[in-house]
Amino acid sequence: MVKLIVAISGKRKSGKDFVAKRLAEKLRQVATVHLAGVSHSLKQEYAQIHDLNYDELLTDGPEKEQHRRDMIEWGEQKRKQDAGYFCRKAVSADPNCDICIITDCRRTTDMEFFKNYCKTLAVRIDADLEVRKSRGYIFFYGIDDAESECGLDDYKHDFVLQNNGDDAFLEKQMGEIFDICKTLLSN
Ligand SMILES: Nc1ncnc2c1ncn2[C@@H]1O[C@H](COP(=O)(O)OP(=O)(O)OP(=O)(O)O)[C@@H](O)[C@H]1O
Numbered sequence: 001m002v003k004l005i006v007a008i009s010g011k012r013k014s015g016k017d018f019v020a021k022r023l024a025e026k027l028r029q030v031a032t033v034h035l036a037g038v039s040h041s042l043k044q045e046y047a048q049i050h051d052l053n054y055d056e057l058l059t060d061g062p063e064k065e066q067h068r069r070d071m072i073e074w075g076e077q078k079r080k081q082d083a084g085y086f087c088r089k090a091v092s093a094d095p096n097c098d099i100c101i102i103t104d105c106r107r108t109t110d111m112e113f114f115k116n117y118c119k120t121l122a123v124r125i126d127a128d129l130e131v132r133k134s135r136g137y138i139f140f141y142g143i144d145d146a147e148s149e150c151g152l153d154d155y156k157h158d159f160v161l162q163n164n165g166d167d168a169f170l171e172k173q174m175g176e177i178f179d180i181c182k183t184l185l186s187n
């Protein structure tokens with residue numbers, strides 16, 4: 001049974017995947033860690049239905065952005081029937097790991113699901129708009145002003161991490177999260 005979930009949220013190109021991977025490396029010194037995404041099973045099912053390449057949808061390539069609007073709509077239909085549908089699949093992928101890092105929480109229902117499932121640390125990744133733009137972010141109406149990207153803007157996360165490219169500061173913040181996770185694991 002998963003003992004701790006680190007539930008990461010953040011705007012597009014804030015660096016959610018980058019931070020999650022680094023954090024996983026760090027936490028693997030003291031625990032078994034699984035990296036999962038709420039959107040992984042969504043992309044997998046969507047790819048199957050639409051005859052697309054799932055691996056491609058997992059990358060930063062253009063295919064994901066071409067299909068984003070439609071994937072969001074399709075996912076929201078599924079969530080209307082069962083709000084925890086994709087979250088459940090994400091935590092079930094490796095049910096025996098100590099820590100499950102979820103790289104892409106977007107909705108309050110995601111946070112509610114994880115907090116109900118087990119001990120959860122909600123982490124927000126913040127990056128300045130200019131920094132996100134330098135990483136390839138472009139604003140799209142109907143996406144960047146909608147729930148998929150704004151659903152957790154006002155959510156009270158347990159930790160807010162600044163990811164503007166200062167590596168020493170990033171490491172310091174990672175160290176703080178690492179210590180919190182160790183404490184949560186031992187309690
Ligand atoms: N601290 C950092 N130092 C160097 N590069 C970074 C840093 N944070 C993020 N990046 C780079 O910025 C890009 C976007 O990061 P990442 O894919 O992690 O963001 P994301 O929030 O997961 O994006 P998406 O909107 O696609 O879900 C990647 O190329 C990543 O390597």
Ligand SMILES: C[C@@](O)(CCOP(=O)(O)O)CC(=O)O
Nearest residue numbers: 039042071072075104106148
């Ligand atoms: C369709 C969707 O899952 C895409 C997520 O892609 P990514 O996390 O930005 O790589 C977004 C959503 O579920 O609202």
